[in-house]
Amino acid sequence: MSIKGGYFMKVLHVDLSECKTHVEEVDEEFALKYIGGRGWGARLVWENMKEDTDPLSPENIIVIAPGPLSGLYLPSAGKTSFCSISPITGIYGDSNIGGMFGVELRQAGFDAVVIKGKAPELSYLWIDDDDIQLKSAGKYSDMGSIETEHLLREDIGDETVKVASIGPAGEKLVRMACITADWGRNAGRTGMGAVLGSKNLKAIAIRGTKDLPVADLPRLTRASDKAYRKLSQHNLFEFWQRQGLMSVIDYANTAGIIPTHNFKDTHFEEADMINGDVMELEYKIGDTACFSCPMACGNVNLVKDGKYAGTVIEGPEYETAAMFGSNVGISDFSAILRANYLCDEYGIDTITAGSLISVMIEAYEKDLVTLGELDGMALNWGDDESIMEMIRKIAFREGVGDTLAEGAYGVIKRWPQLAPLVNHVKGLDQSAYDARVAMTMALGYATSDIGAHHARAWPIAKELEMGANWDLNDKADLVIYHQTVRPLFDMLGVCRLPWIELGFDENTYAEFFSATVGIEFTLEELLKLSNDVYNLTRAINIRLGLVRDDDRPPERVFNDPIKTGPHAGKVLSRDEFKEILDIYYQRRGWDQDGIPTDETLKTSALEEAIEYMKPKRKAV
Amino acid sequence: MRKKLTVIPERCSGCRVCELVCAISHAGVNNPKKANIRVISLYPHPVIKMPIVCEQCKKPKCREACPTDAIVVTDGVVTILEDRCVSCHACVGACPIGAIFVHEDVETPFKCDMCQGKPKCVSACPKKAILYVPEHTLGQAHRLSSALQYANMQEVEYYEHGVKKKLRYAEIETGGTRGDSQ
Numbered sequence: 001m002s003i004k005g006g007y008f009m010k011v012l013h014v015d016l017s018e019c020k021t022h023v024e025e026v027d028e029e030f031a032l033k034y035i036g037g038r039g040w041g042a043r044l045v046w047e048n049m050k051e052d053t054d055p056l057s058p059e060n061i062i063v064i065a066p067g068p069l070s071g072l073y074l075p076s077a078g079k080t081s082f083c084s085i086s087p088i089t090g091i092y093g094d095s096n097i098g099g100m101f102g103v104e105l106r107q108a109g110f111d112a113v114v115i116k117g118k119a120p121e122l123s124y125l126w127i128d129d130d131d132i133q134l135k136s137a138g139k140y141s142d143m144g145s146i147e148t149e150h151l152l153r154e155d156i157g158d159e160t161v162k163v164a165s166i167g168p169a170g171e172k173l174v175r176m177a178c179i180t181a182d183w184g185r186n187a188g189r190t191g192m193g194a195v196l197g198s199k200n201l202k203a204i205a206i207r208g209t210k211d212l213p214v215a216d217l218p219r220l221t222r223a224s225d226k227a228y229r230k231l232s233q234h235n236l237f238e239f240w241q242r243q244g245l246m247s248v249i250d251y252a253n254t255a256g257i258i259p260t261h262n263f264k265d266t267h268f269e270e271a272d273m274i275n276g277d278v279m280e281l282e283y284k285i286g287d288t289a290c291f292s293c294p295m296a297c298g299n300v301n302l303v304k305d306g307k308y309a310g311t312v313i314e315g316p317e318y319e320t321a322a323m324f325g326s327n328v329g330i331s332d333f334s335a336i337l338r339a340n341y342l343c344d345e346y347g348i349d350t351i352t353a354g355s356l357i358s359v360m361i362e363a364y365e366k367d368l369v370t371l372g373e374l375d376g377m378a379l380n381w382g383d384d385e386s387i388m389e390m391i392r393k394i395a396f397r398e399g400v401g402d403t404l405a406e407g408a409y410g411v412i413k414r415w416p417q418l419a420p421l422v423n424h425v426k427g428l429d430q431s432a433y434d435a436r437v438a439m440t441m442a443l444g445y446a447t448s449d450i451g452a453h454h455a456r457a458w459p460i461a462k463e464l465e466m467g468a469n470w471d472l473n474d475k476a477d478l479v480i481y482h483q484t485v486r487p488l489f490d491m492l493g494v495c496r497l498p499w500i501e502l503g504f505d506e507n508t509y510a511e512f513f514s515a516t517v518g519i520e521f522t523l524e525e526l527l528k529l530s531n532d533v534y535n536l537t538r539a540i541n542i543r544l545g546l547v548r549d550d551d552r553p554p555e556r557v558f559n560d561p562i563k564t565g566p567h568a569g570k571v572l573s574r575d576e577f578k579e580i581l582d583i584y585y586q587r588r589g590w591d592q593d594g595i596p597t598d599e600t601l602k603t604s605a606l607e608e609a610i611e612y613m614k615p616k617r618k619a620v
Numbered sequence: 621m622r623k624k625l626t627v628i629p630e631r632c633s634g635c636r637v638c639e640l641v642c643a644i645s646h647a648g649v650n651n652p653k654k655a656n657i658r659v660i661s662l663y664p665h666p667v668i669k670m671p672i673v674c675e676q677c678k679k680p681k682c683r684e685a686c687p688t689d690a691i692v693v694t695d696g697v698v699t700i701l702e703d704r705c706v707s708c709h710a711c712v713g714a715c716p717i718g719a720i721f722v723h724e725d726v727e728t729p730f731k732c733d734m735c736q737g738k739p740k741c742v743s744a745c746p747k748k749a750i751l752y753v754p755e756h757t758l759g760q761a762h763r764l765s766s767a768l769q770y771a772n773m774q775e776v777e778y779y780e781h782g783v784k785k786k787l788r789y790a791e792i793e794t795g796g797t798r799g800d801s802q
Contacts, residue, residue, distance in 0.1 A: 288634055
């Protein structure tokens with residue numbers, strides 16, 4: 001077995017405290033066992049971690065890892081993962097980014113970058129092929145992400161340079177800070193921007209010129225030519241280019257799963273004022289795509305008049321439109337664009353920010369916080385100006401924003417009475433799909449390795465299609481299947497949307513991968529490796545103190561029936577959840593406390609984790 | 621019939637598939653930076669994505685600038701002859717649209733050769749932003765919009781099977797000749 005392509009077999013290690021870099025050769029076993037992207041990231045985090053590492057300390061590492069398919073001629077190969085111990089959850093975290101950034105890193109000749117330590121002053125990392133420098137970023141201090149990217153590129157004097165940066169929120173260690181590249185593509189979740197901030201690293205700029213290694217380029221080209229043709233023939237292809245993920249607003253509202261007023265409800269009366277049609281007809285000025293992606297789901301929008309006139313933003317996609325639309329009661333699309341712009345420029349996650357702001361609105365509505373605790377600023381549903389001000393306060397840690405900047409746990413710590421209102425799992429706020437209508441979605445959120453994010457499992461559509469009354473065993477299997485196949489895309493460095501939205505055959509990725517590395521892999525073999533990584537991130541989390549009780553969906557899922565819409569009256573049963581969690585653990589090969597069994601760890605070639613799990617197991 | 625590559629920047633999403641297929645077919649490697657076409661993305665003021673590719677000028681500035689007569693026009697395609705080229709890059713700076721490219725691995729500057737009349741970027745572009753059209757159709761979009769500007773467009777609403785519809789038509793009589801201030 002010998003790798004003939006797909007990898008440079010090189011990882012760049014950067015120690016910011018020492019201002020030193022070195023390149024490590026990767027061995028084949030490591031490369032193929034963890035594939036790349038989040039797989040490599042999780043493995044490197046595992047090797048570096050200690051049980052008591054503060055995520056915002058210099059000891060924590062952050063791994064930037066595209067995958068072996070990133071940058072290649074195949075559909076939607078522009079993904080890069082950022083992996084670390086998350087400052088918002090305290091457990092394993094990763095978030096990926098589209099655009100071109102990871103492609104440039106690969107062209108510089110690196111499969112991944114591992115960053116540790118803390119720079120003595122605010123700095124940026126300049127990777128110019130093999131020439132690596134740490135440079136002062138003093139002049140970019142407190143500058144927005146988009147502006148930083150623009151100026152840095154101008155200062156370097158090359159429009160092809162790719163930049164990933166943090167905004168002021170990342171510099172101020174706001175725990176929901178994101179990393180932004182390519183003018184508004186964000187690694188939004190799990191606070192990866194705060195990790196960069198804690199390291200005094202404002203940005204990473206890259207210029208790469210190298211050929212990407214491919215074992216059998218004609219074979220890859222043949223498979224890809226066919227793949228592009230197939231995608232372009234799908235009857236929704238052009239619709240996707242036009243509206244992208246914004247089309248989900250109508251779907252989610254009709255299906256009764258759109259978060260409304262802090263997830264109190266799942267149907268928004270004014271959804272047709274914030275949907276894809278409104279965007280397309282009144283705001284859209286351009287399409288944008290990640291590297292090699294034919295779907296071009298990105299939309300560039302401009303507000304032409306009104307108080308937010310002049311706002312240009314790539315976005316929103318569904319999550320942002322829902323979290324800063326229905327979920328905070330905003331029905332003015334231009335205000336959503338403004339909120340999106342502010343979050344991107346300041347560098348905070350729109351899902352977490354939208355969620356926590358809606359929590360404060362509900363808290364104020366129910367008299368659970370005083371006007372004084374909100375710095376004297378009344379917060380009401382749909383009050384866009386106060387909502388914009390809250391975004392700013394979070395990003396700059398001002399007044400009440402300083403508490404929100406600490407994330408879900410920070411809010412609950414200060415106001416324990418708000419615990420039932422905060423829709424989170426393990427400290428990560430829930431994405432914009434309500435779980436009350438689907439046990440599989442609740443289980444997916446509850447057992448996601450990074451907290452309540454839909455990236456790992458999105459079984460809600462399937463459950464709505466099937467109806468709720470099917471076997472719990474099958475439901476648990478569906479969640480595990482999602483949690484296995486979806487992260488595989490993040491390991492390969494590609495986007496999952498062609499598969500999800502345009503029915504692209506997932507087996508094709510085995511063909512792409514085999515042609516690229518020159519070794520034959522089946523989809524089943526790749527899925528096994530993805531499942532192994534899921535066991536690895538579980539082991540990381542168990543080491544960090546995760547227990548069964550952390551695997552539960554937001555409280556509202558059990559005790560607050562949906563108010564209106566097709567699912568009015570619906571809540572999930574706590575007993576049934578306990579039952580499906582038992583089944584899920586058993587089917588995953590985890591014990592009833594959610595700890596992978598020795599046998600499971602052996603099957604996943606993670607024998608070294610066994611000793612770490614031992615002290616966590618309850619005495620039998 | 622002589623054809624020409626032309627781009628519609630409004631359609632371009634910036635995905636760079638054109639760069640990929642070009643580099644793979646011409647340089648034989650997966651390296652978009654070795655493509656004979658390059659997508660420029662400007663943001664946010666203004667927002668433009670635009671593939672830059674040789675216009676195959678009939679009086680090429682690059683040929684004028686070349687000190688070694690290495691640039692010739694054959695069958696409408698501007699070509700750099702590798703054996704005559706000294707790689708001084710004068711052509712790169714002379715091209716008014718920046719469509720001649722350089723890469724440190726490659727000795728000679730490179731540019732679009734129109735793929736022997738079957739440009740790969742055209743068939744590969746997922747947004748149909750690159751067209752290969754007969755020369756005489758160039759400027760057609762502007763001609764059409766001129767015609768539309770001349771006419772005084774009106775809308776009439778009507779109902780068909782109970783559904784409200786709109787019809788657009790030109791009120792020629794109330795229009796005006798170009799430049800007529802009325």
